[in-house]
Amino acid sequence: MADVSITDFTFVPPELTIGAGETVTWTNNDSTPHTVTADDGTFDSGPLNQGQTFSRTFNQRGQFTYHCSFHPSMTGTITVT
Numbered sequence: 001m002a003d004v005s006i007t008d009f010t011f012v013p014p015e016l017t018i019g020a021g022e023t024v025t026w027t028n029n030d031s032t033p034h035t036v037t038a039d040d041g042t043f044d045s046g047p048l049n050q051g052q053t054f055s056r057t058f059n060q061r062g063q064f065t066y067h068c069s070f071h072p073s074m075t076g077t078i079t080v081t
Contacts, residue, residue, distance in 0.1 A: 001022065001023050001024075001025065002016055002018050002022060002023070002024045002025070003024070003025050003026075003027065004016060004024060004025070004026045004027075004076065005026075005027055005029050006026060006027065006028040006029055006030055006034050006036075006048070006068075006074075007029045007030060008030065009030065009032075009034075009071055009073075009074055010074060011026070011066075011074060011075070011076035014075065014076050014077070015076065015077045015079070016076070016077070016078050016079070017078075017079045017080075017081060018058060018078065018079070018080055018081070019080070019081055020058065020059055020060065020061055020080050020081070021057065021058075021059055022057070022058060022080075023055050023056065023057045023058075024055065024056055024058065024078060025053050025054070025055040026045065026048070026053060026054045026055075027051070027052075027053045028048040028049065028050055028051065028052055028053075029050070029051075030050060031050050032050075032070075033047045033048060033049050033070060034047075034048055034068045034070060034071065034074065035047060035048065035068050035069045035070060036048070036054050036056075036066055036068070036076075037066055037067055037068065037069045038064060038065070038066050039065040039066060039067060040064075040065075042064075043056050043066075044069075047070075058078060058080045060080065061080045061081060062079075062080055063077060063078070063079050063080075064077065064078040064079075064080065065077050066078070
């Protein structure tokens with residue numbers, strides 16, 4: 001299991017490498033709503049308010065880029081090995 005914090009309009013860490021079958025949990029630590037939205041549309045958390053989380057298990061190897069649909073400058077990458 002790996003964690004990503006949404007803090008100060010950034011995903012921390014912005015790049016994460018995990019093994020196939022692992023789960024990533026994002027936690028919104030900002031007072032502003034954010035989303036965790038795959039660039040290719042394969043997953044979307046919907047709006048996350050402060051303190052809310054979103055988890056996804058990555059079973060396929062590859063690189064998965066994502067962003068916040070409210071704040072497109074917020075980006076991140078999950079690499080599954």
